[in-house]
Amino acid sequence: MPAQKGSRKPPRPPLAGKIAVVAGATRGAGRGIARGLAEAGALVYCTGRSVRGHLSPYGRPETIDGTAEMIEAIGGTAIPVRVDHTIESEVEALFARVEKEQGRLDVLVDSVAGEDPMMAQWDVFWKVDLTNAEAIFRQAILSHIITAKHAAPIMIRQGSGLIVEVTESDLMSAGGSPLSQTVKLALKGLALNMAAELKGHGVTAVAMTPGFLRSEAMLQHQKVTEANWWDAGSHDKNFLESESPLFIGRAVAALATDPKALNQSGQLLSSWELARKYKFTDHDGRHPDWGRLAVDFSVLPPPLVEIFRAGCEIQIEWLKTLEKRTRDFSVKIPSKPRSKAKGKRLKFKKPEQR
Numbered sequence: 001m002p003a004q005k006g007s008r009k010p011p012r013p014p015l016a017g018k019i020a021v022v023a024g025a026t027r028g029a030g031r032g033i034a035r036g037l038a039e040a041g042a043l044v045y046c047t048g049r050s051v052r053g054h055l056s057p058y059g060r061p062e063t064i065d066g067t068a069e070m071i072e073a074i075g076g077t078a079i080p081v082r083v084d085h086t087i088e089s090e091v092e093a094l095f096a097r098v099e100k101e102q103g104r105l106d107v108l109v110d111s112v113a114g115e116d117p118m119m120a121q122w123d124v125f126w127k128v129d130l131t132n133a134e135a136i137f138r139q140a141i142l143s144h145i146i147t148a149k150h151a152a153p154i155m156i157r158q159g160s161g162l163i164v165e166v167t168e169s170d171l172m173s174a175g176g177s178p179l180s181q182t183v184k185l186a187l188k189g190l191a192l193n194m195a196a197e198l199k200g201h202g203v204t205a206v207a208m209t210p211g212f213l214r215s216e217a218m219l220q221h222q223k224v225t226e227a228n229w230w231d232a233g234s235h236d237k238n239f240l241e242s243e244s245p246l247f248i249g250r251a252v253a254a255l256a257t258d259p260k261a262l263n264q265s266g267q268l269l270s271s272w273e274l275a276r277k278y279k280f281t282d283h284d285g286r287h288p289d290w291g292r293l294a295v296d297f298s299v300l301p302p303p304l305v306e307i308f309r310a311g312c313e314i315q316i317e318w319l320k321t322l323e324k325r326t327r328d329f330s331v332k333i334p335s336k337p338r339s340k341a342k343g344k345r346l347k348f349k350k351p352e353q354r
Helices: 028-039 064-073 088-102 133-158 178-201 216-222 229-234 237-241 245-257 271-278 302-330
Strands: 019-023 043-048 077-082 107-110 161-166 203-209 268-270
Touching (some): 019 028, 019 088, 019 133, 028 043, 028 064, 028 077, 028 107, 028 161, 028 245, 043 088, 064 077, 088 133, 107 245, 133 161, 133 178, 161 245, 178 203, 203 245, 203 271, 216 229, 245 268, 245 271, 268 271
Parallel strands (some): 019 043, 019 107, 043 077, 107 161, 203 268
């Protein structure tokens, strides 16, 4: 049927033709990011361990198949691929498949182990249970390095791309035990280091945090659903500023659409700050802004609040010192002519044996 006179074609989605991989797309932020990228027009490979008939050790019902079906229900395109991101051969095979099938990779988002139950404990370091420590670091840190390692070469060859490491908190610190704190800080540092190594190749790497996330596990903990989530605000006012997983998904999509995203490479970004910059909303039209919330600390134990206070004071002084040292060191680094450096790959020589 021909279009009626005066009718207009719908606008082309901003990420139409782009290829994305979301590692850890099973639930939580990963699922929301996969949906947000697909909503913006990208083809999304949804990876993770949980598929129907073969759930991960988390013991939760969500699967990458379910995420793909959500995307298809809104008219998007998703390809679920079961991958254990701690197994390098599986990760290598994933990106070989993506490059063979699509010929490119525009966005990698890694949200693997963001809500791993092994990191659920809250305790000071001298009381922490270290039974699962090695497994936590393998699942939540090493898997991210393995994944970035095999995605980056595709982006380097094409001279563009975006890597997003999903973490927690827009400060250096994060809640939980020393194990989870180490994980969240390591992911921020990973993005920072990757940004420097990728800058000359035109590839962006950032860390990104959601605010108070209404993940499936959080909704279950609060004894509410996405349909009545605000009821939980009666016992925790902070929850009224919470955001759905789609909110950080729209944050990633907005950044991926920005032609000047490279200017933000290496930064620790947040969903709410990106919403201010790019003017997007949550799925219900709200503008959750965790950064502007006057947090109600009365819901936390006083000793924990004191740790937060001391941590912020120490962190401020630590950052002041680090900034001065970094500036002092940076002026010692010789500048190199841009014309000679442009387009050349770094080559490292092994030190001579003596």
